[in-house]
Amino acid sequence: MTDYDFLVVGHGIAGATLAYVLRERGHRVLVFDPGQANSASNVAAGLMNPVAGKRFALTWRAAELLPFAGAFYRELEQRYNQRFFHATPIFKLFGSVEEQNAVLARSADQPWDGFVAELTTTDPGLPGVHAPFGGAWLRGGGHVAVRELLAALAAEGTRDGWLRAEAFDWNKVETDVDGATYAGRVRARHVICCEGAAAVRNPHFSWLPLTPNQGEVLDVECAGLDEAQVLNRGAYVVPMGAGRFRVGATYRWPPFAEGITAVAREELAARLTVVTDLPFVVAGQRAGVRPAVRDRRPLLGPHPTVPSLSFCGGYGSKGVMLAPRLATLLADWLESGAEIWPDASLQRYNALRPVGVI
The missing domain is CATH 3.30.9.10 (D-Amino Acid Oxidase, subunit A, domain 2)
Incomplete structure (x- = not known):
C-alpha cells in the first residue's frame, strides 16, 4: 500500500491549485482526475472581474483575491516558462443613459475600492466597438488561459506520477481516526473533494447546497x-x-x-x-x-463528522479568481487547523445534512 499525505479528487482549477500549493509545501499528494475536456474549468474564459453584474457591484473580497491570484499565476508562468495570465483592462459598456446616470451617482461614494479607473459618458472610440453611452474602465483584473494552465500542470503530474487519469470511486473510501484508505491500495491522512459540479453525486457531500x-x-x-x-x-x-x-x-x-x-x-x-x-x-x-452555490459563496473545509474528508469548491463562474487564495486557506487549515473564513466555510450549511447521513 502506498502512503500519501493528501488525496485530491479532481484537477479542475480548484483541485489543481490546491494540489500545487500542497506539493510546494513539501507534502506527498496524489490527484485523481478522469480528464474531461468539457469540464467547467476547461471551457471557461478565465475572466477575473473586480466589478460585475447589472448592479455594478464590487466582487466578493476583490481587494484580497485579485492581487493574490495575479501573483500566483505569475509564479506558475515562471515555473513553466509559459504565458497564462493577462492583466488586461476591462471596459464595461453602458447600455443606456439611465445606466450611465445610475453608475455615476454611485461613484460619488467610491464603492469600488479603486478598481474603477475611469468613467466615461462618451464613446471612447475603440476600433470596432459600439459604445455610444461610454462605460467604465476597470483595473486589477484580466484573464487566465485556464485550459493551457491545467494542461501544463497535468503534463507534469503524469510525468512525475502524482496525477492518475482515472475516475475516483467514493464508495471505496474507508475512513478511520488516522486517515483514509482508498480501494485497499492507497493510504492518506486526508481526502479532499474538488470535483466541481460532479460533487452533487458524492455520497459524503451531496447534502451541500450546490446548484450546478x-x-x-x-x-x-x-x-x-x-x-x-x-x-x-x-x-x-x-x-x-x-x-x-x-x-x-x-x-x-x-x-x-x-x-x-x-x-x-x-x-x-x-x-x-x-x-x-x-x-x-x-x-x-x-x-x-x-459548480455554483445558493448564496454565491464558495464551500471550503472539513466534513462535519468525518475528519479525514474535506471539500473545496462551489466557485461558480469565479473559479480563476477564487482558487489560489482559497487553496492556501484550506492548506493552512489542513496543516495547522488555521481558521477558514466563516463566509467561505461549509460549516455554515451543517444544518442541511440529514440525520443519519455520513
Missing part, C-alpha cells in the same frame, strides 16, 4: 475588433490573440442539454452584435457545468 448551472461559450474570429481589453456588456468578449475572441457565457439551470446548443449559439452571437458592428465567424463552441 450550464454555460456555453463561443470562440469567434473578428478582424478589426480591438484586442487591447476585455469587453463586457451582456456578455464578456475576451481577446485570445490573432483576431480571435471568446464570447460568453450563457446560464442554464437543470435539466441540461447534451453538449452545445443552437439556442446558446444564437444568444451569444446576438450579444456580440450589441458590442460590435463588425462581421465575425464562429470558430468553435463549448459547454460546461459550473
Whole structure:
C-alpha cells in the first residue's frame, strides 16, 4: 500500500491549485482526475472581474483575491516558462443613459475600492466597438488561459506520477481516526473533494447546497475588433490573440442539454452584435457545468463528522479568481487547523445534512 499525505479528487482549477500549493509545501499528494475536456474549468474564459453584474457591484473580497491570484499565476508562468495570465483592462459598456446616470451617482461614494479607473459618458472610440453611452474602465483584473494552465500542470503530474487519469470511486473510501484508505491500495491522512459540479453525486457531500448551472461559450474570429481589453456588456468578449475572441457565457439551470446548443449559439452571437458592428465567424463552441452555490459563496473545509474528508469548491463562474487564495486557506487549515473564513466555510450549511447521513 502506498502512503500519501493528501488525496485530491479532481484537477479542475480548484483541485489543481490546491494540489500545487500542497506539493510546494513539501507534502506527498496524489490527484485523481478522469480528464474531461468539457469540464467547467476547461471551457471557461478565465475572466477575473473586480466589478460585475447589472448592479455594478464590487466582487466578493476583490481587494484580497485579485492581487493574490495575479501573483500566483505569475509564479506558475515562471515555473513553466509559459504565458497564462493577462492583466488586461476591462471596459464595461453602458447600455443606456439611465445606466450611465445610475453608475455615476454611485461613484460619488467610491464603492469600488479603486478598481474603477475611469468613467466615461462618451464613446471612447475603440476600433470596432459600439459604445455610444461610454462605460467604465476597470483595473486589477484580466484573464487566465485556464485550459493551457491545467494542461501544463497535468503534463507534469503524469510525468512525475502524482496525477492518475482515472475516475475516483467514493464508495471505496474507508475512513478511520488516522486517515483514509482508498480501494485497499492507497493510504492518506486526508481526502479532499474538488470535483466541481460532479460533487452533487458524492455520497459524503451531496447534502451541500450546490446548484450546478450550464454555460456555453463561443470562440469567434473578428478582424478589426480591438484586442487591447476585455469587453463586457451582456456578455464578456475576451481577446485570445490573432483576431480571435471568446464570447460568453450563457446560464442554464437543470435539466441540461447534451453538449452545445443552437439556442446558446444564437444568444451569444446576438450579444456580440450589441458590442460590435463588425462581421465575425464562429470558430468553435463549448459547454460546461459550473459548480455554483445558493448564496454565491464558495464551500471550503472539513466534513462535519468525518475528519479525514474535506471539500473545496462551489466557485461558480469565479473559479480563476477564487482558487489560489482559497487553496492556501484550506492548506493552512489542513496543516495547522488555521481558521477558514466563516463566509467561505461549509460549516455554515451543517444544518442541511440529514440525520443519519455520513
